[in-house]
Amino acid sequence: MEEKKQFLCGVVEGFYGRPWSMDQRKVLFQWMQHWGLNTYLYGPKDDLKHRLLWREVYSPEEEGQLRTLIVEAQSRGLRFVYALSPGQDIVFSSSCDLTLLKRKLRQVSDLGCQAFAILFDDIDHSMCQADSEAFTSFAHAQVTVTNEIYRFLGEPPVFLFCPTEYCGSLCSPSVSKSPYLQTVGEDLLPNITVIWTGSKVISRKLSLESLAEVESVLQRPPLIWDNLHANDYDSRRLFLGPFKGREPQLRNHLRGLLLNPNCEFEANYIPLHTLGSWHRAGKEDTKDEECEYCPDRALSAALKDWMEELNQPLQAGRQNTRTDQRASVPTSHCKTPDRSDCPSTFRGTSTVAKLPVFPLNSSSPPSSPTKVSGEREGREGEKRKSYQSCQPIQQPPGTKPGAPVAGGRGQKAQGRGLCGGKGLLSESQVRLLVGLHYLPHEHGPSAQKLLQDLTWLKTNCQLVSTNSKKAAPQKVDEWRGRASRFLSLCEDIAQLHCSVVGGNNRAVLYDLYPYVWDLRNTALVAKAFICWLDGRVLSDSSALGSWRNCFQWCGKTTGADLLGVESEPWAFKGGVSGEVQMLLPVGSSSELFTHPPPLFPTSRLYNIRPYHSKDKVELYRMVRQLHLRTQGGPESSAAHPDVIGDRCLGPCLALCPEYSFILEDELGVCGCVLGILDVRSFAKRCQASWIPAMRDKYPPKMNGTHPNTQDLIQLMEEDQGEYPDSLLYHFPSQLRLDALPELVDISISRTLLTALLTALKANGSQGVFCEVQPTDRQRLEFLTKLGFLEILRGEARSREGVVLGRLL
Secondary structure (H helix, E strand, O other): HHHOOOEEEEEEEOOOOOOOOOOHHHHHHHHHHHOOOOOOEEOOOOOOOOOOOOOOOOOOOHHHHHHHHHHHHHHHHEEEEEEOOOOOOOOOOOOHHHHHHHHHHHHHHHOOOOOOEEOOOOOOOOHHHHHHHHOOOHHHHHHHHHHHHHOOOOOOEEEEOOOOOOOHHHOOOOOOHHHHHHHHHHHHHOOOOEEEEOOOOOOOOOOHHHHHHHHHHHHOOOOOOOOOOOOOOOOOOOOOOOOOOOOOOHHOOOEEEEEOOOOHHHHHHHHHHHHHHHHHHOOOOOHHHHHHOOHHHHHHHHHHHHHHHHOOOHHHHOOOOEEEHHHHOOOOOOOOOOOOOOOOOOOOOOOOOOOOOOOOOOOOOOOOOOHHHHHHHHHOOOOOOOOOOOOOOOOOEEEEEEEOOOOOOOOOOOOOOOOOOOOOOEEEEEEHHHHHEOOOEEOHHHHHHHHHHHHHHHOOOOHOOOOHHHHHHHHHHHHHHHHHHHHHHHHHHHHHHHHHEEEEEEOHHHHHHHHHHHHHHHHHHHHHHHHHOOOOOOOOOOOOOOOHHHHOOOOOOHHHHHHHHOOHHOOOOOOHHHHHHHOOOOOOOOHHHOOOOOOOOOOOOEEEEEEOOOHHHHHHHHHHHHHHHHHOOOOOOOOOOOHHHHHHHHHHHHHHHHEEEEEEEEEEEEEEEEOOOOOHHHHHHHHHHHHHHHHHHHHOOOOOOOOOHHHHHHHHHHHOOOOHHHHHOOOOOOOOOOOOOOOOOOOOHHHHHHHHHHHHHHHHOOEEEEEEEEOHHHHHHHHHHOOOOEEOOOHHHHOOOEEEEEEE
């Protein structure tokens, strides 16, 4: 009887998604033993023989694994609860199904398991005709089968039943008046424990009042299946915060509490560590304040222990490792060079032989090894400069001493190498990581600051618009001060990404990387956008658009505010990344922000910022080198090294530099994206000023003029040909993307492009287009994934190019 009364506290592996490995479960049992937890429930939804193929018995090999797991749990002093989910297709009135159910559970019982659970969650309420004739209700059918199985197994001391109405929001019409729960309470045998998740599937808090109501209708104290840290409903969210919102005194009204945590095993260190603190605090009889559970204090203790874990050299998946043997585990490091799959999109693409067409395929070798080594020497040989975050701000927001400025490709920064470094995560970085991935209903301090500053900067950007001379200087200073703080936090997020990738613990890396990578990319866009706003967003008087027009499309509240106490967290997807995204002008375009991470993580530190005039030399050199790579042979523009740059970049940099963004890494500039807000007016300006300037720069009778020079000048004139009015009506803006083919993470190119689209939308653009050669399949695929659709073929200026466009 004492065993029945023990408070069950531990872990339920009951999420949707890939189940944990056997090695991970063994590590889990070590954690649980160390932290004073006592129960593990096995019920992963994607284990076929747990749910979909529940009738099938385990093979001899599977039996061996399950027996090993049961023995391992019991050797750690843990109760192993085996759960089965037959509810999707069981025929309750079928003697055959009942026999198969008994056979399956008897098999597990023979392996040494002494505790069981029957789960009827997340299934349809309807019954087949045979069941409708045999039972008075759905609840009656479930209870009848459950009681029989309980007796068949010898009435084990721990036997759990999960109802179909397992939380307050699923009860009809309410918890106290639900006929389903009333039947369960009256007919289910008294020693069978009923599982409950709270007022919601994911309950922000558990109150004594709500639990008393449930206990009354069920006629027994429930066991809480706690989904506080479950993340299987949102692929962009991770929960690293402490166990919270459940007072330890609740245990007096519960049979137990099992936490259903993150799908990613390594993300559960803090949740389970703090759950252990909560469980121990509930057992203390003393009123000593030190013994009371405090989430913040528990988090600090867990962080201290997790720091040691994070900096251990663990392999991904923890295969063949034990936590008590970590020091001997070899480190597995990624040595993949940072090469690109990234595309280059040009407006004029008809004369492929003369215009640079840069490769999408990262495996495409350069035309000559000498060119590559020469380029690398040139890039690394230059004096390292620092990147500035914003051109108009004298002291660039977020710029830290020693950070690079736009210009050449310099020496690689110390401690910021490619994936494979052995750097340690600092405590401030781990706190930042947790704060950005906190809890489903609550953001941590760093995330709150990030969202509050971005919201304020967006709302008050008229202070730094193109017509901001009327703004009070102190207000402008306030805007720029908050911008500096925001950009500094974005830089910390980028550095956190590098540290996670370059750290020793590969097990943590592969579980956390998709989330850290996603937030890094979103922060890069937000950082570039805030930099761009200062002095570039159009004023209210502009006919093209203004910050007021732009931001009526942006989110006005954060997800946490939108959710409130009564909403489920999946009502607003994406977590902090999703909320930052929705605060941007193109935030509703999910295809710009959600895409799979690269196969080979890289710790290279990237930055995206608006173009500065000092970048021109490096950009011209970049496109010239890319031209050499793709065309091969001697440099055709040796006599006039600016010819390629003047054609590819010159018009945009000269006439609309405010829509140019730079991508840079530790070595300097490595890519750019150029935009044109209004193609019609831009073409007129080109004919009026740019083309005459080029004729003066490259006179036809100039001595030493290369024979191809005049051909390229003629192409410059053709590049400014007219597009159909039907195109420009819906897609008034244009873009082109250039990047060095050395980026293994193609998402950086997507992020760079998204930064430009954000700026174009902010200043009133309704749509943007670009022209691509129909043979460039990879480039077409890249743009299609970003929402670009083919709108013209063979009609653009009487050329063969395909015109792709997307509405903003």
